[in-house]
Amino acid sequence: xxxxxxxxxxxxxxxxxxxxxxxxxxxxxxxxxxxxxxxxxxxxxxxxxxxxxxxxxxxxxxxxxxxxxxxxxxxxxxxxxxxxxxxxxxxxxxxxxxxxxxxxxxxxxxxxxxxxxxxxxxxxxxxxxxxxxxxxxxxxxxxxxxxxxxxxxxxxxxxxxxxxxxxxxxxxxxxxxxxxxxxxxxxxxxxxxxxxxxxxxxxxxxxxxxxxxxxxxxxxxxxxxxxxxxxxxxxxxxxxxxxxxxxxxxxxxxxxxxxxxxxxxxxxxxxxxxxxxxxxxxxxxxxxxxxxxxxxxxxxxxxxxxxxxx
Amino acid sequence: xxxxxxxxxxxxxxxxxxxxxxxxxxxxxxxxxxxxxxxxxxxxxxxxxxxxxxxxxxxxxxxxxxxxxxxxxxxxxxxxxxxxxxxxxxxxxxxxxxxxxxxxxxxxxxxxxxxxxxxxxxxxxxxxxxxxxxxxxxxxxxxxxxxxxxxxxxxxxxxxxxxxxxxxxxxxxxxxxxx
Numbered sequence: 001x002x003x004x005x006x007x008x009x010x011x012x013x014x015x016x017x018x019x020x021x022x023x024x025x026x027x028x029x030x031x032x033x034x035x036x037x038x039x040x041x042x043x044x045x046x047x048x049x050x051x052x053x054x055x056x057x058x059x060x061x062x063x064x065x066x067x068x069x070x071x072x073x074x075x076x077x078x079x080x081x082x083x084x085x086x087x088x089x090x091x092x093x094x095x096x097x098x099x100x101x102x103x104x105x106x107x108x109x110x111x112x113x114x115x116x117x118x119x120x121x122x123x124x125x126x127x128x129x130x131x132x133x134x135x136x137x138x139x140x141x142x143x144x145x146x147x148x149x150x151x152x153x154x155x156x157x158x159x160x161x162x163x164x165x166x167x168x169x170x171x172x173x174x175x176x177x178x179x180x181x182x183x184x185x186x187x188x189x190x191x192x193x194x195x196x197x198x199x200x201x202x203x204x205x206x207x208x209x210x211x212x213x214x215x216x217x218x219x220x221x222x223x224x225x226x227x228x229x230x231x232x233x234x235x236x237x238x239x240x241x242x243x244x245x246x247x248x249x250x251x252x253x254x255x256x257x258x259x260x261x262x263x264x265x266x267x268x269x270x271x272x273x274x275x276x277x278x279x280x281x282x283x284x285x286x287x288x289x290x291x292x293x294x295x296x297x298x299x300x301x302x303x304x305x306x307x308x309x310x
Numbered sequence: 311x312x313x314x315x316x317x318x319x320x321x322x323x324x325x326x327x328x329x330x331x332x333x334x335x336x337x338x339x340x341x342x343x344x345x346x347x348x349x350x351x352x353x354x355x356x357x358x359x360x361x362x363x364x365x366x367x368x369x370x371x372x373x374x375x376x377x378x379x380x381x382x383x384x385x386x387x388x389x390x391x392x393x394x395x396x397x398x399x400x401x402x403x404x405x406x407x408x409x410x411x412x413x414x415x416x417x418x419x420x421x422x423x424x425x426x427x428x429x430x431x432x433x434x435x436x437x438x439x440x441x442x443x444x445x446x447x448x449x450x451x452x453x454x455x456x457x458x459x460x461x462x463x464x465x466x467x468x469x470x471x472x473x474x475x476x477x478x479x480x481x482x483x484x485x486x487x488x489x
Contacts, residue, residue, distance in 0.1 A: 049383070
């Protein structure tokens with residue numbers, strides 16, 4: 001109160017009021033100018049931003065980077081939670097993968113019902129399983145198709161999904177199929193996706209083991225096993241099953257074919273590949289078909305040497 | 311003596327601009343400005359009011375107008391309006407700087423809070439009068455509350471770190487006048 005009496009401010013105060021009023025008036029005028037003629041003022045504003053903001057950039061860049069580093073560091077502390085989250089997601093993905101595989105099998109069954117021919121070279125004869133002559137020592141079934149239908153020894157048989165076995169013994173109207181689980185069955189297979197070749201050798205269990213794997217490290221449980229076609233026994237690329245780790249620690253194959261319900265089997269007509277016998281003649285004349293040397297009594301007694309272990 | 315006091319005043323004016331630019335700089339940093347997050351306190355407003363009540367000569371109206379206008383321009387607000395509102399509010403507080411020397415800080419805080427609320431209200435009122443789109447009321451209220459809450463912090467920092475305190479009794483300025 002009293003201080004203003006003696007100060008020169010007393011005389012400058014009206015002037016000051018006018019100046020501040022003018023300042024406020026100018027600011028408000030700018031605002032209303034902007035409101036009325038926005039583009040012009042916005043151009044001025046963008047020019048101002050163009051001048052001011054880039055001059056900050058030398059300081060903005062390190063601070064931004066530093067903040068990003070701090071954020072990255074914070075993400076390290078969340079790594080455990082992330083791990084848990086990823087595990088959960090992986091679990092869900094596994095469920096989806098299982099669903100996809102089941103859909104694949106279902107699709108194969110439906111394609112089979114529609115008799116879609118996947119490979120024109122692979123025609124097939126479908127036979128009905130007459131008898132399941134399975135014993136603890138011999139795993140085989142009898143089909144109601146035989147030499148009369150053109151069946152030959154060694155042809156592959158499948159159910160709708162996967163490989164079941166091969167023809168071993170053809171009668172006039174019946175033929176015997178040695179299943180992959182039989183202890184006499186040896187099938188060359190390829191493990192995908194690693195492409196490892198192996199031999200699937202039956203041992204009378206429901207999941208035959210893989211033998212002669214080159215690198216076991218490359219094969220994991222869950223890999224797909226398909227026939228490799230090595231040796232010309234089987235056509236390549238037939239689905240056999242999935243790799244599983246047995247209780248004994250060996251890599252075994254869970255077969256894709258439904259061995260519980262073998263009703264209809266397809267016998268795939270394999271065509272003999274050209275045999276190269278001598279170096280000079282790469283393309284030989286067609287080989288006359290080899291007559292099946294199996295005795296016709298195979299249908300009567302399918303298990304001649306059954307008691308290998310008994 | 312006079313030169314050093316005058317240079318002190320100019321130093322604080324430069325400091326004011328520097329802090330304002332730093333605050334603006336922090337606002338402009340491309341960090342975490344996702345939409346929907348809470349608005350931060352308007353620290354520039356709080357600092358202006360705190361300094362006006364302590365050392366009115368450190369923040370002349372022209373300086374306030376230029377700094378806030380720059381903020382208006384760079385933060386894409388309607389240019390000039392908030393600057394005008396802040397200048398008027400600062401003048402209002404400047405006229406009562408002598409009064410707040412005699413009351414407790416809580417009362418000063420109350421006065422500043424009321425002035426801030428009135429400023430925001432006037433700002434929104436003018437915006438709605440000229441039919442401009444505005445931010446939602448809830449966000450404005452949150453920002454106002456945060457600004458009022460940050461006022462003691464701003465005062466403490468100004469006083470302890472920067473040395474902007476109310477003139478003591480009998481302190482004189484460069485011309486020997488009592489403050």
